[in-house]
Amino acid sequence: MTERKTESRERILSALAAYFKTRYRFSSVIARALAEDVLRLIWILSPDSLEEGQILRYVVKNTEPPGKLLRDCQFVLAKLTLHTSEDVEYRKCNGLKELKLRVIQRITQEAIAQGGSLSQEDIADLLFLDRRTVVDYIKELESRGVQIITRAKFPLLFNQTVDKTQMIKMFLEGLDEAEIASRTYLSENLVRRYVEEFLRTGLFYRRGITASAIATVTGIDLKLVEEYVELYNYLSSTQMASYIHKFFSFYEDPAFLKILKDKEQFSSF
Structure with missing residues (x-):
């Protein structure tokens, strides 16, 4: 920023x-x-609002397995930051190659946070590089201890069990994404994605909107929406109920409900 x-x-x-x-x-x-x-x-x-230096690009959903034909894959619209004003000074101090490495790290994290993942070919296309160079750049970043998650690697990340219940509990209790990430050993962007998807699902679900409609409006995978709804109902039946109520009740104000209604766009249903 x-x-x-x-x-x-x-x-x-x-x-x-x-x-x-x-x-x-x-x-x-x-x-x-x-x-x-x-x-x-x-x-x-308003996840589609753009700032200077950002683009919108359809990327493969991170639920799609590697190797699946692109024509058979589902896509999500991701907001990617190719350029910021800080990048200009960063290039002056560190050179063009280091800037490319910086952008690769940034856009792969942004894609993951928005439910998608970039392939090596995506990165090459966005940064005007050949694929071999992208492979070398990713290896160099990883040699520095920087985790770069591309489409081919994303399913491996989920071989570990993600305890969404504990994650959302910590968020409702006041921990921020960085603190949750450090306690769960997940990336901060991944934690942020789960939290924001849970919030988006909860805001609509509290209005009596069905899981399938929520999935259509938000672009979140239906299975994930159903999982978030189940999690919402579970937490609402425990001692976390007061946290749930306090957190969401603020957004029950008529002004916010009008915003929700404007964003739903159910006219095509």
């Missing part, structure tokens, strides 16, 4: 926090947390 965008985001956060503090007499800490949640919600409901 550029310095200008960071300053703009901070101004928005400060304005929202001041509003919540004045309007509802919340403490500064709670007001700030709610402001952060609002910006998170905006991102969740």
Whole structure:
């Protein structure tokens, strides 16, 4: 995120926090947390909004096995950051090759976080490189201890068991994605993806929308939606019920429900 965008985001956060503090007499800490949640919600409901240097690209869903013909695969629309203002200075200091390595790490993480995965061919196409060079660059990054997950490697990541219940519990209890990642030994981007998919599913499910409709609207795989719905119901029947209620009830405000309704686009159903 550029310095200008960071300053703009901070101004928005400060304005929202001041509003919540004045309007509802919340403490500064709670007001700030709610402001952060609002910006998170905006991102969740508007995942296709683009910043300078970003593109939208259809990539293979990360549930598709490697080797499957592309024409038979499902795709998701991913927002990828090919260029930021910081990249200019980074290239001046480190050279073009290091910049390419930086971008490879960034866009592969972004694709994973949005439910897709990039192939080596995708990376070559996006960065105007030949595939052999991409292979060499990935090997170099991995030799430095940087994990690069491409389409071929993604299924191997899920040979390990991912405890989504524990992950969501930790999030509802106030841990951020970085803390959850360190405790679960998963990547922060993967944790963020699960959290955001759970939130998107929960927001619609609380309105009585079916799992199949949620999958259609959000682009989340139906099996995952059903898993998130089951997780929501389970947590709602435990001592986590109060956490669930407190977290989601803020977004039951009519203004937020209008945003949800505008995003649903059920007219084609």
